[in-house]
Amino acid sequence: MTISLNKAGKARNQQSVSVIEGGLANAPAMAAKDIVMGIRMWRLWGRQGWNDILQRYRRSLLGPFWLTASMAIMVVALGVLYAELFKIKVDTLLPYLCLGLIVWTLLSSFLTEAGSLFTGSEAYIKQIRLPYSVYVYRSCWSKLIIFAHNVVIYIGVILYFDIWPGAAALLAIPGLAVVLLNGLLLSLCIGMVSARFRDIPQIVTSLVQIAFFVTPIFWTPELLRGRSFALDFNPFYHLVEIVRAPLLGTVPSAKNYLAVALITLVNLIVAGAFFTRFRARISYWV
Amino acid sequence: MPTLALEDVSVSFPIYHGGSRSLKKSLVFRGSGGQLATDANDRIMVEALRHVTLQTEVGDRVALIGSNGAGKTTLLRVAAGIYEPISGAVRTHGRISPMFDISLGIDGEISGYDNILMRGLILGLSPDDIESRMADIVAFTELGDYLDLPVRTYSSGMVTRLTFAVATCFQPEILLMDEWIMAGDAAFLEKAQHRIEGFVEKASTLVLASHNADILKRWCNKGIFMQQGEVKFTGDVDGALEAYAAAVVSSPHPVH
Numbered sequence: 001m002t003i004s005l006n007k008a009g010k011a012r013n014q015q016s017v018s019v020i021e022g023g024l025a026n027a028p029a030m031a032a033k034d035i036v037m038g039i040r041m042w043r044l045w046g047r048q049g050w051n052d053i054l055q056r057y058r059r060s061l062l063g064p065f066w067l068t069a070s071m072a073i074m075v076v077a078l079g080v081l082y083a084e085l086f087k088i089k090v091d092t093l094l095p096y097l098c099l100g101l102i103v104w105t106l107l108s109s110f111l112t113e114a115g116s117l118f119t120g121s122e123a124y125i126k127q128i129r130l131p132y133s134v135y136v137y138r139s140c141w142s143k144l145i146i147f148a149h150n151v152v153i154y155i156g157v158i159l160y161f162d163i164w165p166g167a168a169a170l171l172a173i174p175g176l177a178v179v180l181l182n183g184l185l186l187s188l189c190i191g192m193v194s195a196r197f198r199d200i201p202q203i204v205t206s207l208v209q210i211a212f213f214v215t216p217i218f219w220t221p222e223l224l225r226g227r228s229f230a231l232d233f234n235p236f237y238h239l240v241e242i243v244r245a246p247l248l249g250t251v252p253s254a255k256n257y258l259a260v261a262l263i264t265l266v267n268l269i270v271a272g273a274f275f276t277r278f279r280a281r282i283s284y285w286v
Numbered sequence: 287m288p289t290l291a292l293e294d295v296s297v298s299f300p301i302y303h304g305g306s307r308s309l310k311k312s313l314v315f316r317g318s319g320g321q322l323a324t325d326a327n328d329r330i331m332v333e334a335l336r337h338v339t340l341q342t343e344v345g346d347r348v349a350l351i352g353s354n355g356a357g358k359t360t361l362l363r364v365a366a367g368i369y370e371p372i373s374g375a376v377r378t379h380g381r382i383s384p385m386f387d388i389s390l391g392i393d394g395e396i397s398g399y400d401n402i403l404m405r406g407l408i409l410g411l412s413p414d415d416i417e418s419r420m421a422d423i424v425a426f427t428e429l430g431d432y433l434d435l436p437v438r439t440y441s442s443g444m445v446t447r448l449t450f451a452v453a454t455c456f457q458p459e460i461l462l463m464d465e466w467i468m469a470g471d472a473a474f475l476e477k478a479q480h481r482i483e484g485f486v487e488k489a490s491t492l493v494l495a496s497h498n499a500d501i502l503k504r505w506c507n508k509g510i511f512m513q514q515g516e517v518k519f520t521g522d523v524d525g526a527l528e529a530y531a532a533a534v535v536s537s538p539h540p541v542h
């Protein structure tokens with residue numbers, strides 16, 4: 001019998017005792033531990049998130065800025081086209097559309113990519129025990145990086161049209177944080193349900209497509225002419241608005257904030273309950 | 287001192303074959319009343335582990351023996367915390383590391399160095415820990431400046447070297463192995479075997495599932511024989527092999 005006294009001595013001192021019990025008695029504690037342990041592994045998911053993006057654009061000239069370039073082309077093309085169609089001035093519509101698209105891209109990527117959140121990491125899940133939240137943080141982080149690349153377009157647009165949003169723009173920062181939190185919670189839920197029921201990703205994709213058209217991204221709320229109930233009950237509108245409005249120099253309405261608070265609360269409860277109840281099942285499902 | 291303890295652990299897998307995995311069936315059956323609902327809920331469950339209780343101490347080298355489907359891999363995965371048991375408890379004391387797929391996390395697009403770093407991070411080590419062992423790993427791979435290049439540019443022999451070095455660089459206290467690891471490259475074989483032997487010797491506890499009686503006899507001092515998800519024999523390795531041999535007499539499964 002030999003006990004190793006190699007260089008791992010340091011790791012050895014912090015004896016890791018772990019108990020995993022079956023049943024649901026410990027489920028809330030295990031779920032909370034998972035979330036905290038996941039945050040502690042930020043070095044891992046930080047790198048993985050970067051690699052996910054670099055992977056796609058490796059050896060291309062612009063690298064991740066291809067994201068920016070293709071988004072910029074879309075913003076300009078749609079901005080000019082819809083300004084003409086809706087008879088709105090380009091310098092009003094284009095900045096609006098630019099921000100709408102950037103925030104929508106962030107939000108919708110959470111939903112459409114959530115389907116493969118756990119099933120796509122099957123190789124890891126089946127081979128080693130990692131906190132499940134690591135996979136969620138990783139995807140959230142890479143989406144934030146993409147968002148940051150797209151923000152460059154917004155800066156270009158406000159410089160070109162000489163727009164200065166003023167102090168209201170600062171409200172976009174908590175707004176973005178709330179959008180990320182909701183995206184994270186939604187993708188956790190969808191990721192888990194998708195691991196169990198393989199039709200979910202397809203359903204989500206088609207719903208997201210419809211949501212894009214019914215949410216004011218490339219059209220403005222004024223065009224609804226009084227039928228604003230269509231907006232009040234659209235959660236995506238409120239989530240987009242709390243980031244878009246400040247960056248255009250207006251403070252989002254109290255209604256927006258109230259709706260977002262409600263959405264976040266529901267999301268927290270649903271995701272929390274789901275994760276607590278079914279966390280241990282994820283490895284069986286993938 | 288116990289290093290790994292399974293207490294009355296049971297694990298069963300629902301088989302979501304074909305339709306029953308889709309939402310359609312679940313919804314359709316739920317809507318169509320009692321008779322068919324039993325059909326939908328009457329999932330086939332595979333009982334992979336049934337009331338397994340076992341305990342390992344420091345210094346134990348446990349051979350896990352049993353025919354295919356006896357529950358060896360499931361037991362290792364439960365011990366590694368990958369599957370949380372349906373009932374019962376798993377207690378581990380010490381850093382536990384599964385060695386099931388040694389190429390896990392090897393990414394062809396990133397450099398050899400980054401692959402080593404990523405593996406360390408996956409195992410929960412700090413960058414300092416990884417850095418302190420980097421020289422040893424680099425020396426072992428003999429890849430030199432190639433470590434700065436993306437792994438996809440490597441020859442298959444070079445990939446084997448890297449994979450092997452990466453897999454054996456961070457020493458666990460409890461080592462779980464599903465089949466003994468073989469390194470393909472002939473020139474590298476001896477060095478690799480030497481390294482894996484050192485790696486296994488340093489672990490305070492080894493649980494090795496294998497069909498190779500020679501390897502089990504050479505490396506293990508204890509044995510567990512499993513059959514249909516149950517532990518049928520616990521004792522020394524020879525006893526476990528005999529129990530296995532006795533059990534397969536009437537069955538068509540080969541011993542090796």
